[in-house]
Amino acid sequence: MPQMPDKPETWALVLAWLSQHSPVLYAGALSFLVALIRVIYGGGTRRQALLEAALCTLITLGLIPVLEWLGLPQSMATAAGVFTGFLGVKKLAEIADRFADWKLPKREG
Numbered sequence: 001m002p003q004m005p006d007k008p009e010t011w012a013l014v015l016a017w018l019s020q021h022s023p024v025l026y027a028g029a030l031s032f033l034v035a036l037i038r039v040i041y042g043g044g045t046r047r048q049a050l051l052e053a054a055l056c057t058l059i060t061l062g063l064i065p066v067l068e069w070l071g072l073p074q075s076m077a078t079a080a081g082v083f084t085g086f087l088g089v090k091k092l093a094e095i096a097d098r099f100a101d102w103k104l105p106k107r108e109g
Contacts, residue, residue, distance in 0.1 A: 023078065024064055027078050034085030035085040036052070038085065038088065039052045053085070
């Protein structure tokens with residue numbers, strides 16, 4: 001198997017990318033871990049825990065542009081990740097449904 005060439009420029013680019021995106025990566029990882037531990041603690045199966053953790057991570061990654069749109073710093077992504085992982089997909093869906101019913105009332109007739 002060919003080895004990756006040891007070029008300092010390559011490692012500098014990788015480290016710069018990781019440094020720039022660390023809040024997003026950290027938020028996704030924390031969301032995954034919190035959701036995983038929450039489902040296992042609640043008596044769920046491994047499959048349920050992995051699926052819930054993956055969905056919470058994707059929701060967290062989707063919330064980060066909303067935080068930027070609201071003018072909040074990227075460091076708030078960590079709190080959003082932990083909050084998302086702790087609440088879980090079902091609770092977030094309930095909150096989103098209530099918000100949609102409040103903001104987008106159903107038509108009569």
